[in-house]
Amino acid sequence: MPEKTEKQIVFDKVKDTPPLAVSLYTMDYNKTGSWRNVRPVIDYEKCTGCMTCWKFCPEPAIDAEKYEEDGKEKYKPVIDYEYCKGCGICWVECPVEGAIYTEEEGE
Amino acid sequence: MRKVMIGNHALSYGAKISRAQVIPAYPITPQTEVVELLSEMCANGEMDAKFIKVESEHSAMTASIGASATGARVFTATSAQGLALMHEVLHWAVGARTPIVMGNINRAMAPPWTIWTEQTDSLAQRDTGWMQLYAQNSQEVLDSVIQAYKVAEAVQIPAMVILAAFVLSHTSEAVELPEQGKVDEFLPPYEPEYRIDPANPHAFGGLTGPDGYFELRYQIQKAIEDALPKWDEVGAEFGEVFGRKYGLIETYKVEDAKNLIISSATLASTARTAVDTLREKGEKVGLLRIRIFRPFPSAQIRSILSSVDRAVVVDRNISFGASGIFYQEVKAAVYNEKNPPPIFGVIAGIGGRDVTKKDIIDIYEDIMRMDEPKSDIIWKGVRL
Numbered sequence: 418m419p420e421k422t423e424k425q426i427v428f429d430k431v432k433d434t435p436p437l438a439v440s441l442y443t444m445d446y447n448k449t450g451s452w453r454n455v456r457p458v459i460d461y462e463k464c465t466g467c468m469t470c471w472k473f474c475p476e477p478a479i480d481a482e483k484y485e486e487d488g489k490e491k492y493k494p495v496i497d498y499e500y501c502k503g504c505g506i507c508w509v510e511c512p513v514e515g516a517i518y519t520e521e522e523g524e
Numbered sequence: 525m526r527k528v529m530i531g532n533h534a535l536s537y538g539a540k541i542s543r544a545q546v547i548p549a550y551p552i553t554p555q556t557e558v559v560e561l562l563s564e565m566c567a568n569g570e571m572d573a574k575f576i577k578v579e580s581e582h583s584a585m586t587a588s589i590g591a592s593a594t595g596a597r598v599f600t601a602t603s604a605q606g607l608a609l610m611h612e613v614l615h616w617a618v619g620a621r622t623p624i625v626m627g628n629i630n631r632a633m634a635p636p637w638t639i640w641t642e643q644t645d646s647l648a649q650r651d652t653g654w655m656q657l658y659a660q661n662s663q664e665v666l667d668s669v670i671q672a673y674k675v676a677e678a679v680q681i682p683a684m685v686i687l688a689a690f691v692l693s694h695t696s697e698a699v700e701l702p703e704q705g706k707v708d709e710f711l712p713p714y715e716p717e718y719r720i721d722p723a724n725p726h727a728f729g730g731l732t733g734p735d736g737y738f739e740l741r742y743q744i745q746k747a748i749e750d751a752l753p754k755w756d757e758v759g760a761e762f763g764e765v766f767g768r769k770y771g772l773i774e775t776y777k778v779e780d781a782k783n784l785i786i787s788s789a790t791l792a793s794t795a796r797t798a799v800d801t802l803r804e805k806g807e808k809v810g811l812l813r814i815r816i817f818r819p820f821p822s823a824q825i826r827s828i829l830s831s832v833d834r835a836v837v838v839d840r841n842i843s844f845g846a847s848g849i850f851y852q853e854v855k856a857a858v859y860n861e862k863n864p865p866p867i868f869g870v871i872a873g874i875g876g877r878d879v880t881k882k883d884i885i886d887i888y889e890d891i892m893r894m895d896e897p898k899s900d901i902i903w904k905g906v907r908l
């Protein structure tokens with residue numbers, strides 16, 4: 418996947434507009450983290466690294482972080498709170514009880 | 525090669541010969557044979573396509589949009605309640621500019637449950653932006669699927685190929701199957717400029733405010749306007765390659781006609797035979813069949829109507845609280861003309877009630893006795 422970037426292409430006139438309702442680049446400039454009122458937190462003691470949460474997350478809010486263990490390539494989910502909108506899909510879909518728990522947002 | 529087939533199978537063979545790649549579909553009477561044959565051909569390898577079984581028509585259209593957005597050529601088919609269930613995503617298909625081709629079998633809407641023909645199901649989708657083509661026989665159905673892809677993909681607007689339930693969907697006719705090689709040349713693979721591609725990410729249909737939405741809508745209107753000449757061009761090119769020419773409208777004996785019968789789909793075929801009989805009786809009458817309803821061929825209709833004394837539109841549909849829908853559109857097309865002829869609106873054949881050649885002759889003779897249209901609806905065939 419390309420790096421997240423704040424690049425945003427805005428069209429001016431009809432002639433610069435793509436014919437369909439499509440962004441001219443990624444939507445990464447749209448920091449959906451500002452919508453969040455519930456914060457998912459991953460408990461890495463319980464997390465098995467199955468990456469179900471990463472697959473289901475509707476925003477670029479769970480990054481798959483590569484690491485090595487016993488000479489094997491593995492991944493772990495890391496939540497990017499700039500984008501996490503607190504929709505709760507990850508903790509509904511996570512197959513491991515308690516691997517993702519939620520904390521209230523706020524001070 | 526000629527093959528005997530029902531109208532529904534003409535849709536299936538049209539999709540096959542156009543090399544549709546994804547077919548998400550849900551069966552509904554009287555459309556079932558369309559998708560039955562397609563699923564068979566996908567299963568036995570005759571078609572190199574993915575058949576997606578879905579749980580509803582809403583999902584059929586949603587899957588069609590997703591598949592088309594990846595750049596696949598997509599076909600689906602439905603009817604009546606199924607089309608109505610798709611309504612929300614019909615708008616989406618247009619906004620997403622996915623050139624899906626869909627067969628719709630015109631069936632009257634419930635309640636009461638019914639399966640016989642009427643055009644109100646598809647005409648109620650008039651303002652979604654889908655192009656609409658009303659076919660009159662199985663050959664035209666098959667040929668129109670191929671043409672519909674060519675036009676739809678050029679302007680990136682989806683298109684419906686529409687046929688009358690039973691009268692056409694279940695009637696067997698000999699149909700010429702075009703050669704695959706020639707179709708491949710006529711209709712090259714679909715290559716959209718924007719498609720879902722993980723290597724080149726875009727957001728599709730993302731939130732757009734008043735600063736961007738208007739331009740997108742403007743572009744849809746421009747694209748569907750561009751499709752008007754395109755239907756004639758593609759229909760003429762089809763004629764050169766395959767020997768059967770098509771256009772936005774079809775005229776019959778209009779050159780010296782004083783009076784005009786206007787209709788669509790299979791009703792127009794019946795009207796053609798009525799014109800022959802009326803001509804034998806010395807009537808100067810012609811037929812205008814509206815083949816493409818969206819985009820609406822206003823200019824073509826105006827030019828034919830400019831030389832006649834009166835016209836009657838025969839509609840197998842109704843917009844409750846107004847009138848027949850083709851009638852409204854024809855009237856609107858000529859309203860700003862200097863001296864438009866009086867136009868009479870007849871509603872006939874609702875819910876599949878038979879409309880015979882004699883009925884059309886009666887309609888014609890009745891309106892010839894009237895001085896002017898007194899109301900927007902002249903009912904034909906309803907037991908009052």
Ligand code: SF4
Pocket residue numbers: 457473474475476478479496500501502503504505506507508
């Ligand atoms: S709460 Fe929603 S947006 Fe946030 S990480 Fe989970 S699935 Fe992604």
Ligand code: SF4
Pocket residue numbers: 459463464465466467468469470471494510511512513516517
């Ligand atoms: S779904 Fe649960 S267990 Fe699987 S990677 Fe995500 S947090 Fe870990």
